[in-house]
Amino acid sequence: MIVAKSKCVKSSMLKFYEARDSLEARQLIDALAAHRVEATVLGEYLSGAAGELSALSFPWVWLINNADLPVAQSVLDGFLASRGSLPTKGPWVCPSCEAQVDAGFDICWQCGAARK
Numbered sequence: 001m002i003v004a005k006s007k008c009v010k011s012s013m014l015k016f017y018e019a020r021d022s023l024e025a026r027q028l029i030d031a032l033a034a035h036r037v038e039a040t041v042l043g044e045y046l047s048g049a050a051g052e053l054s055a056l057s058f059p060w061v062w063l064i065n066n067a068d069l070p071v072a073q074s075v076l077d078g079f080l081a082s083r084g085s086l087p088t089k090g091p092w093v094c095p096s097c098e099a100q101v102d103a104g105f106d107i108c109w110q111c112g113a114a115r116k
Helices: 022-034 066-082
Strands: 014-018 039-042 060-063
Touching: 014 066, 022 039, 022 060, 022 066, 060 066
Parallel strands: none
Antiparallel strands: 014 060, 039 060
16 A cells, blocks of 8 residues: 655655554565565654654555565565464474474474474
């Protein structure tokens, strides 16, 4: 979701995505970096400012180069689609060493065997 081009910066930065919180913004930055898309977070600490600012201030992810928009949009679509896909099943038992492994992991922490 593209909002607006930056008017205060003379580069080709693009206001790209309003994150729910700092953690989400940083996760998206990491996902974009994995696809060689340069981005930054602005407004990350505004919620702690005193005075006339709204208490609900969300960080924005900005693309450094406008040319990265198609790749960045694809990364964002995948990022948003995977956001609610946490494991619904409980822990599993490794078939090799019988260690109990948390549901979010597909590899055994004790012996390195893959989940089956």
